Amino acid sequence: MTDHTHPIFRPGYQRYLGPNSNDPKTYKYQPHSRPIFSSPFGPFVDTPEDLNVHDFCFPPNQPLVEPDYDLFVNAVTDEKVTLHQFKRRVDALSRVFRHDGPNPLKLRPSPVDDKGPEGGEILGLFSWNHIHYPMLAHACFRAELVFGGISPASTPYELWLVLRKMQITALVLHESLIPVLVEALKLGREADSQSRLRLVLDVKKVMVLSDDSGLDAVQNYPTIESLVKIGERIPEPNPPRKLKGGNKLCYLFQSSGTGMQGMITATQTARFMDMEPLSAPMRLLGVVPAYHSYGMILWILRLNSSVSTNVMMKKWDLELALKTIEKHKLTHLFLVPPLVRQLAQSPLTEKYDLSSVVGAASGAAYLPPDVAYALAKKLPQGADAPVPSGYGLSEAASIASPCAPGMFGLEASLPGTIGYLLPGMEGRVVDPDTGKDVKKGEKGELWARGKVVTPGYFMDKKATDEILVPSSSTDDSGWGWKDGEVWLRTGDLVMRDEQDRIHYLDRLKEMIKVKGLQVAATEVEDTLLDCPEKLVRDACVAGVDNGRGDGSLNVRAWVVLTDEGRELGDAEVGRRLSQYIEARLSRHKWLTGGLEVVDSIPRTPSGKMLRREMRDRYHARLKREAKSARL
Template sequence: MTHDISKPHWSRWIAPNAPDPHKTKYKPHNNTIFSSPYGPFPPSPSDLNIHELCFPPNNPLPPDYPLFINAVTEETVTLHKFYARACALARVFRHDGPNPLRLGKSPVNDQEDGEILGMYSRNHLHYPMVAHACFRAELVFGGISPASTPYELWWVLRKMQITSLMCHETLLPVLREALKMGSGEGDKASSLRLVLDPNKVIVLSDDSSLNTVSGHRTVEALVRKGSTLPEVPRKLLGGDKMAYLFQSSGTSGLPKAMMITHRNGMSSGLQGMITGTQNARFAGVEPLTPQRVLGVIPMYHSYGMILWILRVNLMQLTNVLLPRWDLELALKSIEKYKLTALPLVPPLVRQLAQSPLTEKYDLSSVILAGSGAAYLPQDVAYQLGKKLPTSGGAPIPSGYGLSEAASIAAPAFPGIFGLEPALPSTIGYLLPGMEARVVDPDSLRDVKKGERGELWVRGDVVTPGYFKDAKATAELFAQPGWLRTGDLVMRDDQDRIHYLDRLKEMIKVKGLQVAATEVEDTLLDHPEGLVRDACVAGVDNGRRDGSLFVRAWVVLTTESEKQGEEAIARKLDEWIQSRLSRHKWLTGGMEVVDAIPRTPSGKMLRREMRDRYHAHVKGRNKL
């Protein structure tokens, strides 16, 4: 019997040549290229569309269940309702259908121009439905951060070449301000011009009865329109065609737009299905049993895309959505809906771990919690693990990926394939379908096991490049097919990957490299628990010799604040000097701050702290 990825059974996620979780023993090796213990992806048609992976056209829908629930209003969308609405909206979006919005055909890659729909909204009950309508209509879309300022929105609209836009009603004022900035003529930072047609703006409203908002048609009005249109049977195309665009984080300059193909998106969704199935087989339980998930990760982000859009109907998931992060609402939702899975980012892990509110709610239903999108300090991972009754005190695992390759590595289920445990200091093993190398970033030569180098990866999750930015794409791929992650890692004797730091965040002190995360972890690891959060960066030493000073900014715990900043600074300085080599000492000083700035996904904005410090020093020197 041939493998069929569309059959409605968990076995479709197991490739014919996949390793057996009990019998196959992964053997670490010294070859420069190493791969995932989970093996390859299952075979799939070369032109498969993301929507048809999630909803195979020849399969009946499973019995209905709540798919998305708004934690605030309790409004619910069931699986069957989701599918019917996505089909209706897709009929409206098709460029070759009745086409009331006058949408054009979308480009298949960045060598073409065409229709690209911007998705500019906070988390919303119907955001995933709009995304699936786009897949079904073969309409390329681009996710845009709802936290964008007018200037940032104007920039991203141009970088993504957005021609039409879905905008949440609360963000219309930001859009109006962005449009006032003009086409971008004369902007030396980018040659791309604003091509958004204001007549193609549609509004995502919280009031489903409205047909228009501020003169723009609503998503609900278009769904109602689509429900009256006939369905035209057609073969959807996908594969290596562009499916959507991601906005890069913007932590090092203005954001870029990266292309994600249908194959990229499907592969990111499949990795969780493969690991979940294999882990269950190893544990001797039924694979992919129904789960109830806390929904707070931003939907425009690569992490959120996997959770809320790429896995719809691949297994039974009831997702309880928080429109925005609210600690007590999250805890109430866990208790009320008996949530089983908590996908989180480091700032949320820290809040759950350290807030006294956590003790007031029943968290016994949670069987899985994990972190992604940014580095998770070990102490915080352990703190939350101790608060979850079912974790046995084990630390919260943290996955690793990039916007350019959404999911690369994660801790493996203990013992599967004979693997050694993924220690808290590691990001684990490569995920299904991935290959990697560790390379000296200067010589571009592979390094030996145990040596530091830049992580290079390849696999079907890797972006084909940045949209209409050949120069940035060329910098991303040093060799054909190999993505330079920009992260400094070490591969150990078991082929586990140890994350060390961002290469750009390495601090050079008298020719020696200092990993900011190592110093931050040491500060957080003080035996008295003096520090709640920490940021370390290299600052100008004033000598113009290319060397830097190591400086720290710390957020104190409530208890340590009582001791006074001077006493705390002395204790932390002594602690650093007792644990780390001299070139890693805080020669640039230490400053107590109220908070460390981060992106919504949890990435620390070290550059912002460094720039603030340099601006302060410059201003002081002028006096």
């Protein structure tokens, strides 16, 4: 059981400083040419082997900060949840969710990993950003109930796929999404060509997150509010349970961690700038989706680490965001590149008072330098402090980020770089074809190692083996890695410069970033091949330049037609396939880059599809056409 006297449970910012933490003023990071390079911040802070996320955020036997303050606020209705209310509600709901308590929902124990017999309770969270979403997550942590976030933009078909892929047995969904679930259930319980897994959702374990706190049920499904009321009548066990955590399965991401890296970074930056760490109250714009790894860090994994009020938006609305910044005097904007560009370019920003904003930051996708400077000019920070862009993946939520110039003797990380490795991270740049380390200044795939790296893909050993490469004692950097630790193949092409800064160059994997959201090329390909009219014999999907320079891509498909498809003709096939995609998949997965009929899809001798070649051919053709048009 967790030792609650461990230093990680100390009050204040000292908990984020271990005995091996580097002093931000006196320590000077020394760049080098060895293949493995490490974070200037030093190793990760030591944590108990069985640390539970809820205990990390709310250390046992520590009183909550006084006076109480608003933790979550609804940007539209102004409904609020204070820190103290949040903790009481989490405790109540967790008593309902625990399988070893009164258990009114008849929940089973959750799996501890995906290597044992199939089965066990896994809760899906299918909702927009909501002031009670983080409560659901922390109730699951405290109940040791495994959960997974699901995009609220999912179509019925996508929801059906995800419910089976995650093996969801119980579900909490926002009331507005009930029709999506109803349609998804009509697709049946059997596996299809994209998955060997059957639907295992128990409809008796469906719960509703309602905007009306007075409702106990919606369409005969119990509301979360009604379950909180039940939990308030269940006594806390005496003595209190000691929560388990550590390497147990905790939560599943549908798309692309830990909140501790950000807190270490904030603490060290404040020390460098002669400020009291984590002392200034923060007011954040809550627009990044909570189901995404980026949102998970912001709205769930950092709770109670400092005084922060999070004003939550259901979905992005430019003018509502500006009104919210002015009304609530927000201090920090956590954004994705398309939102940064909208704020930078819109004349609406001139109508609202943005003087309260201390800083803005971007994540989830590459941020073009011109956009980083353009928004900074509209904020108090000014063009001398361009909007920084962090780097992470669902498989390792936080890997690198710019840091304050001069800290650890580091040079500035200007837009165009993704900065230095974050606390506890190590990296290497590897030739993706040979697996050998490349020299500094040469491009290669970034491999990352650290405690934030995922154990793998749920119930998909093949995919896990493709991205995780075992370490050995021969490539130890001095941080005490053991045989069996792994390197994560990020699938991103980068360059490591002379100062050990990382420059993002391109994407190697088939994931396509569209407005900060991930599109799996294989999902779109499979959907094209599954068209019941059997028009396609082979398909290739890749991300292509959208022409706007905002770092977002368009989804483009190349298809080889069957005899039936050729009889219809290219134009009619394109129309029918586009309609089929738009009826099955979310808008960001639509073929905005077009569809092209080709004679064949290039592949390696082993059969691997060469998506990059198709994309490069397309871009080269666009350049030739543009040049011809100018002549």
